[in-house]
Amino acid sequence: MESFTLDTGATAWILVSAALVLLMTPGLSLFYGGMVRARTVLNMMLMSFGAMAVVAIAWVLGGYSIAFGSDIGGLLGNPLEFLGLSGTDEQSILAGSGVPFLVAAGFQMTFAIISTALISGAIADRVKFGTWMVFALVWVLVVYAPLAHMVWGGGLLGADGIFASIAEPVDFAGGTVVHINAGMAGLVLAIVVGARKGFGKEPMKPHILPLVMLGAALLWFGWFGFNAGSAGTADATAGLAWVNTTVATAGAMLGWALIEKIRDRHVTSLGMASGVVAGLVAITPAAAALNPVTSIVLGLVAGIACALAVGLKYRFGIDDSLDVVGVHLVGGLVGTVLIGVLASDGGLIFGGGVSLLLVQILVAASALVFSGVLTLVIALALKYTMGWRISEADEAAGIDITHHAESGYDLGSSLITRRDRIAPAPAAPAAPTPTTPAPANHDDQQPATAGDAR
């Protein structure tokens, strides 16, 4: 093995990128949280935070190894090889850029986290938190890490894989591994878990759109780590990825706005924020393969395609609550496949013929099938063991109060702050006669202690 030479510039950039990508997950929690109703905002945010907790640990205890360990059958890496993230810098996946093992492994951890968190948008307001946490743990190890191995870790769908003889597949930062994967998983869960009560009849609109826009902004900011950081070093490719990321997103916002103006007669903030995400998703696999002009084109196409796609769920009766499918699956497919058309090196319009296009379609389809089948197995296993759904009554009252005993907004209205009070201390137990049970919440009940300030 070659000796490792530390490149502090590259390492600094990857450290920053890792922080940027990690910021995407709490950013996602704001984006998603603002899109649900006020009585379920906390649970929605907790699914992202919970994913951070579970996946970070799972990554250390086997996830990284499955993704980037020595190849087993083209499907996964040796799970024990880098257990506990024990590896030398020579074994770093960015050794060639002079980036140490732990920096590169940590950077990849943040990808696994956001990929898992993305799925939660499809099952808003209605699933048990415990089941979600178990799902996150199993999914990252059984679906995400192997797919990462197949595309990036030297497996079947990568540069040494089964399609490479036709053309080398391109997925710069995770169009397949992250977005097609999470999008497909979201679709499967939305179907297995079932629709919210009242879906299609009751309006279920965002409750705090400024938060959605803030979330989109943080996602965009963090995405620079996602795309430009995937260059593996601080160089011109990173710069290309940065510019492409920005202009594709700009194009997608305008594409989405155009569809809204034509179809709905008004542009919305939710639409612009969604356009941001759609563009970011689409450029993810293509950030280094396109040029700034073709990136604008890709963004426009993605914005239009995703804006049209999000309306389809009502026709199929699938409650993909926060449009994970319409944005991540569709956007991921658009980005991955259109590389075959728009890539500066090998794209159809640049005289590259159809080989790259064919390979991109094949890789996208493979990722779809892999993710769909395995996620289905996990989803069904959980459905018939722990169970996914909370009760109908709990869902109607709001999962925050029924499952977390919390309310997102306690804004000082006298009606809200005086809804509950500190329970009086229990009476001394000496009396042998049975005491009548104390009535609950009666306004005239005297507090047992002087501490009841309300």
Next chain:
Amino acid sequence: MKLITAIIQPHALQAVTDSLREYGVSGLTITEVAGWGRQGGHTEVYRGAEYTVDLVPKVRVEVLVDDEDATTLTGVVVNAAQTGKIGDGKVWVSSVEQVIRVRTGASGPDAL
């Protein structure tokens, strides 16, 4: 004693309260409400799906008055709140059996 209840357009609130203050009422209560009357709802499109909006936001103004002031004050409210367009709202008068001032315990017209 009478209670005048007015359901008005939210943007008419300033004009109504100003007029009532000018007239000289001793107090009033305001609540935000929603409802429907002949104004009806409307349809709007959001993210590709159609929504019917049935309930329209309004403001409710309540004023306690002496019997002899009721007719005049309803006129004051109607004049201040009227725009001539659908959705202007409604005003009604109901009888009040008893009014008590919390601070002093006084009741009757002294409590108004």
